[in-house]
Amino acid sequence: MTAAFRIERVRSGIPGLDELLNGGIPRRNIVLLSGGPGTGKTIFGQQYLYSGLKMGEHGVLVALEEHPVQVRRNMAAFGWDVRPYEEAGEFAIVDAFTGGYGESAKRERYVVRSIDDVAELLEVIKEAIRDVGAQRVVIDSVSTLYLAKPAVARSILMNLKRVLAGLGTTALLVSQVSVTERGFGGPGVEHAVDGIIRLDMDEVEGELVRSLIVWKMRGTRHDMRRHPFEITDRGIVVYPDKVLRIRRGQVSLE
Numbered sequence: 001m002t003a004a005f006r007i008e009r010v011r012s013g014i015p016g017l018d019e020l021l022n023g024g025i026p027r028r029n030i031v032l033l034s035g036g037p038g039t040g041k042t043i044f045g046q047q048y049l050y051s052g053l054k055m056g057e058h059g060v061l062v063a064l065e066e067h068p069v070q071v072r073r074n075m076a077a078f079g080w081d082v083r084p085y086e087e088a089g090e091f092a093i094v095d096a097f098t099g100g101y102g103e104s105a106k107r108e109r110y111v112v113r114s115i116d117d118v119a120e121l122l123e124v125i126k127e128a129i130r131d132v133g134a135q136r137v138v139i140d141s142v143s144t145l146y147l148a149k150p151a152v153a154r155s156i157l158m159n160l161k162r163v164l165a166g167l168g169t170t171a172l173l174v175s176q177v178s179v180t181e182r183g184f185g186g187p188g189v190e191h192a193v194d195g196i197i198r199l200d201m202d203e204v205e206g207e208l209v210r211s212l213i214v215w216k217m218r219g220t221r222h223d224m225r226r227h228p229f230e231i232t233d234r235g236i237v238v239y240p241d242k243v244l245r246i247r248r249g250q251v252s253l254e
C-alpha cells in the first residue's frame with residue numbers, strides 16, 4: 001500500500017517516551033497508566049497535561065485523590081504553573097475530592113458533590129471538557145471509582161471511555177495496583193482501554209530503580225522493552241536507549 005493511512009498522534013511531551021510510541025499516543029486513545037504506590041503516575045499525568053498546554057492543547061485534570069489546591073502546588077514545584085492557563089480558560093481541574101467541603105473548595109469551578117455518583121462525575125467532566133475545549137484529559141485515579149465495587153469496574157470504564165473518546169480527547173486513566181501485583185487494575189479494565197503504560201519500581205542492590213513499559217497501544221507499533229526512567233526537578237525523563245532486564249529476580253541495566 002503506497003498511500004499510507006497516517007494516524008494522528010498526541011505527543012506526550014515526556015522526554016524519551018514518544019520515541020517508544022513511534023511518535024506519540026494515537027489520538028482518541030484511552031490509556032491506562034498503571035503502577036504501584038509512588039511509581040510516578042500522578043507526576044506523569046500532570047506532565048502530560050502541562051506539555052499539552054505548552055503546545056496549545058487544552059486539558060482537564062480530574063482530581064479524585066488530592067485536593068485541587070495541593071495539585072496546583074505540586075505541579076508548580078516542577079515549574080508547571082497552571083493558574084495562567086486556568087485563567088485563560090485553557091485548563092481546568094475537576095474537584096472530585098472535596099465534595100465541596102471547605103473554604104478553598106468553594107472557590108473551585110468544577111466540583112463533584114457526591115463522589116459515589118458516577119453520573120454526576122461524568123456530567124461535570126463533560127462540562128469542563130467542553131468549556132476549555134480539552135484535547136487532553138487525566139483522571140487520577142480511576143481505581144477510586146470502583147475499589148469498593150469491582151463488579152462494575154468495566155461498565156464505569158466503558159462509560160468514561162465513551163465520554164472521553166466521544167468528545168475527541170486523548171486520555172490517561174491512572175490505575176493503582178499493589179506493589180506485588182502483576183496486573184494493571186483488573187480484567188474488566190485492562191481489555192477495555194486502548195493502551196496500557198506500566199510504571200514500576202524494583203530494588204537493585206538496596207536501591208529503588210524506576211522503569212516503564214508500554215504493554216499495549218492500539219493503532220500503532222511500539223517499543224516492547226522495559227526502560228529506566230528518572231523523576232527530576234523538571235519531571236520525568238525516560239531513557240529509550242537503556243533497557244532494564246529482570247532475570248531470576250536479578251535486575252540489571254544494559
Ligand SMILES: Nc1ncnc2c1ncn2[C@@H]1O[C@H](COP(=O)(O)OP(=O)(O)OP(=O)(O)O)[C@@H](O)[C@H]1O
Nearest residue numbers: 035036037038039040041042043044176231232233
Ligand atoms: N522533585 C522531585 N525529584 C525527584 N523525585 C521526586 C520529586 N518529587 C517527587 N518525587 C518522587 O515521586 C514520587 C511520587 O510520585 P507520584 O505522586 O507521581 O506517585 P504515584 O504513582 O501517583 O503514587 P500513588 O499511587 O501513591 O498516588 C515520590 O515518592 C518521590 O519518590
Ligand SMILES: [Mg+2]
Nearest residue numbers: 041042065140
Ligand atoms: Mg498519585
